[in-house]
Amino acid sequence: MRVVAKFGGTSLGSGDRIERAADTVAKAVTEGHEIAVVVSAMGSTTDDLLDEITFSAEDSDRAEIVSMGERISVRMLKAALSARGVDAKFVEPGSEDWPIITDEYGEVDVESTMARADQLASELDDVVPVITGFLAQTIDGKVTTLGRGGSDTTAVMLGKFMDADEVVIVTDVEGVMTGDPRVVEGARNVARITVDELRNLSFRGAEVVAPSALSYKDQDLTVRVVHYQHGDLLAGGTLIEGEFENLIDMQEERLACLTVAGRALRNRPGILAELAQALRGADINIDAVASGMDSVTFYVNEDVAEEAEFVLHEKVIDDDTLSSVTVEDEFAIIRVTGGELPNRPGIILDIVQPISEAGINIHDIITSATSVAIIVAWDDREETLEIVQDQEF
The missing domain is CATH 3.30.2130.10 (VC0802-like)
Structure with a gap:
């Protein structure tokens, strides 16, 4: 099975959690699955970097600064995978095999991105790419971003363009819940939910999967949300079904x-x-x-x-x-x-x-x-x- 696994900031928020993420990926590789990994910045790194930009900065400079969180994450997780005997490499803007291309305003160049994602997918038999989420680059190499929730967008987009069987969003909740467990006593996991239902919840404040990401989900691509402590990329959590169509x-x-x-x-x-x-x-x-x-x-x-x-x-x-x-x-x-x-x-x-x-x-x-x-x-x-x-x- 070909899987794109996205680890959010909370699931990489400490050395122990990076170790846990590496164990989860290594287990899937050992079982014979082709895995590509997308990572967010550790913890609240991106927000912290944005808070420190108290001066007037051009968009290109701002993108370069906030990219540092994801650049650190890919290096940390790649090193943890290598320590487990997994052949891995980190992929970031500027890399020869970087897949996501946009114009200067952050609009995805679908044709270029599909071609690059297909090339990256062809290497999955030999290596696990650990890819910076949220980030993109123009055709001439300038760093851009995919906006809020961009790491989710990276994962589902690459899942579609790399012809993956499943995209797994690893986060700090056990899938989609019946209510906010921090507020509602007895909230439980929802085993299945449609794209239409989840997008409506997402646009009204549910922080599970970014709405922009779900626009890349098609009928053939499975998307699953699991807790970072679960330890298995291919079971549990919430299964997101269907595709969202304009009607x-x-x-x-x-x-x-x-x-x-x-x-x-x-x-x-x-x-x-x-x-x-x-x-x-x-x-x-x-x-x-x-x-x-x-x-x-x-x-x-x-x-x-x-x-x-x-x-x-x-x-x-x-x-x-x-x-x-x-x-x-x-x-x-x-x-x-x-x-x-x-x-x-x-x-x-x-x-x-x-x-x-x-x-x-x-x-x-x-x-x-x-x-x-x-x-x-x-x-x-x-x-x-x-x-x-x-x-x-």
Whole structure:
């Protein structure tokens, strides 16, 4: 099996942890696997170096300075592997076989990187490359970086371009957890999670795998997250499944819009849950929800709108802080889903402006971490879909 293993800063945070990482890699090599290793800077080295740049520095100088953390890590781990009889070499920007090439702004040159990664992969029978994460270089040799979470990006990118069977992210948590174990008592490991689920969690603060890395994961590449104390690269942890695809989708059923108004709803803990629970009790599915200062709007299939109105009206009658419920029908919803949406400043404008210029009124727009839902009149749905499909996401 061909594996790209990425060791994060915490998993290399001390001499003992570097020894443990070397033992883990050596075990996999002894079992006959082809291993490439990507490493982050030890502990908080990169942050510490950034904190010390109190002067005005050009981007090229800054990149060279922060690269020192990863450069130390590859030398330490390479030496530890050599001490275990593993034929290893460190690979860093400036090396003859350095794989990741970008332009001066850090955009990956895919063609050059694929060719170099393929060449590096051809040597895995003979040597374990220990590669600096986070870093890249231009074609003329200037050091650049891949941004926050860049070591994860390095690992998954190389896993894809080196035709690896699996990428293993070695970190300080036992895979993806049901909640933050530092906050939630009883948090446990999730054995499997989809790319879509994890990207949404990542963009909302879950620090497991960098969102930018997951854009390189395809259906054929397994990605696993394991704890650095686990000792086995090929078992345990959380398996990340599937691939993230850009998708533009239009729901075929007509929707109705039910709006419940009330005084200071935003100050009513649990009111959204109460209204949603009432609809659930009537077996009515909620397709989308939008909230304002003094109202909550539910979108449901038009054929259950009358029943939904009755259910919500009962809640209005029973609650003095609720004023009324209104219903509109004949709406359509078009969803844009894409892994890179959160990294695109102005993406909402890019979506809605051409719709506006076509004279189509947007009734509502609802966003999540990686998707945008546009709600328009039913009769405008086909034109809206065509406009959105013409955009590049």
